[in-house]
Amino acid sequence: xxxxxxxSARSTKxxxxxxxxxxxxxxxxxxxxxxxxxxAFTAEELHRAVTAExxxxxxxxxxxxxxxxxxxxxxxxxxxxxxxxxxxxxARHDHHHHLVCTxxxxxxxxxxxxxxxxxxxxxxxxxxxxxxxxxxYGICAxxxxxxxxx
Amino acid sequence: xxxxxxxSARSTKxxxxxxxxxxxxxxxxxxxxxxxxxxAFTAEELHRAVTAExxxxxxxxxxxxxxxxxxxxxxxxxxxxxxxxxxxxxARHDHHHHLVCTxxxxxxxxxxxxxxxxxxxxxxxxxxxxxxxxxxYGICAxxxxxxxxx
DNA sequence: TCTTAAGTGAGAGTGGTTCTCACTTGAGGA
DNA sequence: TCCTCAAGTGAGAACCACTCTCACTTAAGA
Numbered sequence: 001x002x003x004x005x006x007x008s009a010r011s012t013k014x015x016x017x018x019x020x021x022x023x024x025x026x027x028x029x030x031x032x033x034x035x036x037x038x039x040a041f042t043a044e045e046l047h048r049a050v051t052a053e054x055x056x057x058x059x060x061x062x063x064x065x066x067x068x069x070x071x072x073x074x075x076x077x078x079x080x081x082x083x084x085x086x087x088x089x090x091a092r093h094d095h096h097h098h099l100v101c102t103x104x105x106x107x108x109x110x111x112x113x114x115x116x117x118x119x120x121x122x123x124x125x126x127x128x129x130x131x132x133x134x135x136x137y138g139i140c141a142x143x144x145x146x147x148x149x150x
Numbered sequence: 151x152x153x154x155x156x157x158s159a160r161s162t163k164x165x166x167x168x169x170x171x172x173x174x175x176x177x178x179x180x181x182x183x184x185x186x187x188x189x190a191f192t193a194e195e196l197h198r199a200v201t202a203e204x205x206x207x208x209x210x211x212x213x214x215x216x217x218x219x220x221x222x223x224x225x226x227x228x229x230x231x232x233x234x235x236x237x238x239x240x241a242r243h244d245h246h247h248h249l250v251c252t253x254x255x256x257x258x259x260x261x262x263x264x265x266x267x268x269x270x271x272x273x274x275x276x277x278x279x280x281x282x283x284x285x286x287y288g289i290c291a292x293x294x295x296x297x298x299x300x
Numbered sequence: 301t302c303t304t305a306a307g308t309g310a311g312a313g314t315g316g317t318t319c320t321c322a323c324t325t326g327a328g329g330a
Numbered sequence: 331t332c333c334t335c336a337a338g339t340g341a342g343a344a345c346c347a348c349t350c351t352c353a354c355t356t357a358a359g360a
Contacts, residue, residue, distance in 0.1 A: 021326095021327080022325090022326055022327070023326080024324095024325070024326070025325095042316095043316080043317080044315095044316080059317090060317090060318080060319085063316095063317065063318075064318095067318095083315075083316070084315090084316065084317095085316085085317090
């Protein structure tokens, strides 16, 4: 299993995060704000950050932009916090999962730990695994070095 | 990885599903209904099933009973369906996960596929895995034999 | 029986998310 | 440079799963 940052999407153009042709000022602001986010965030946190940048952008607009980015595959849901969906920017399009740092909220892409052996073992019991959903929680490399340094 | 039914709780007394001493008629009805459930269910589905059995039992009572059974560890959340939490009876108290059958909704306990190798590989990238959440979707043994039989 | 705290039903409240509607605006074509 | 039109927007209502409150009931131990 290899772990690498999810964040190459940070350097792509805002428009690339959506699946549509048309780019409004609001969507550009939202995309830029998402790219500036250093960790996983909720829709409400994103709305707060966006309105700090450009007051007047509605919550519904933020939700619509989130939906568009999720459809385009540039934004993924990585669990939840206090009943709200936790979102993160992710440029990887191959099959993978995410490790959410419980210290700082950073999200790291992780290769899928479900291997052939797992699927075969399930098959031995008569079950067929067709899909799965995995979220890993832990402490990221940065937080570990910080903790060990102090 | 071994897979085995989650359902030994089906044969236990209703009172054993809750962590408390006191048993009301409502809680007994709810526990019996849960034990009769052949698959994963939502709170609303349970409420419908319970009121079919004993009309007048309130939704809040069902939610309170679900909370008590979850605290007691006899009922677990195994994902979600249409925005509602998906619940299932489970008697296993060791570390494990669940396979939800996409055909019939049956739930099967599955040993944890996250092994030492996975954790060590994450550690090699500097990350420490402290917790995880896994839901497997697939087709259970019964549904497979049915499909192959027809 | 009595006491008492746990449990109950009804319904209001909460909070995240989605929908509606009238209005605005970006982008492509003439 | 207009014109057209569909995509996008803001405000706020609506939706929905779930929780809380409150007056009342009841199980269980003394």
